[in-house]
Amino acid sequence: xxxxxxDLRALVEQxxxxxxxxxxxVTVTEAGNERDAVLELRVAPGDAGxxxxxxxxxxxxxxxxxxxxxxxTDRRVTLEIVE
Numbered sequence: 764x765x766x767x768x769x770d771l772r773a774l775v776e777q778x779x780x781x782x783x784x785x786x787x788x789v790t791v792t793e794a795g796n797e798r799d800a801v802l803e804l805r806v807a808p809g810d811a812g813x814x815x816x817x818x819x820x821x822x823x824x825x826x827x828x829x830x831x832x833x834x835x836t837d838r839r840v841t842l843e844i845v846e
Contacts, residue, residue: 769793770832771802771829771832771833771840772791772793772802774828774829774832775791775802775804775825775829775842776789776790776791776804778825778828779791779804779806779814779825782810782813782814782821783806783807783810783813783814784807784809784810784813785806785807785809785810788805788806788807788810789804789805789806790804790805791803791804791805792805795838797838798837798838798839799838799839799840799841800833800838800839800840800841801840801841801842801843802829802840802841802842802843803843803845804825804842804843804844804845805845806844808846811844811846814844815844822842822844825842826841826842829841829842
């Protein structure tokens, strides 16, 4: 059985890679404990604005997807975009 946050990590990574100019520099790491998890998204410095979007709309949408998908699990998963 696959880890549910592993699927969320792959989802965030795939979305971010489709948005940026340098998809090879996209990394998503997971930190946290058994109840809470934090997915940290790192992109190239020039691509941070594309992942965040105007007034944070893209970032908000990605966080909404992660929150909705994590509601099916026993863990609370949040997304942080690290610059």
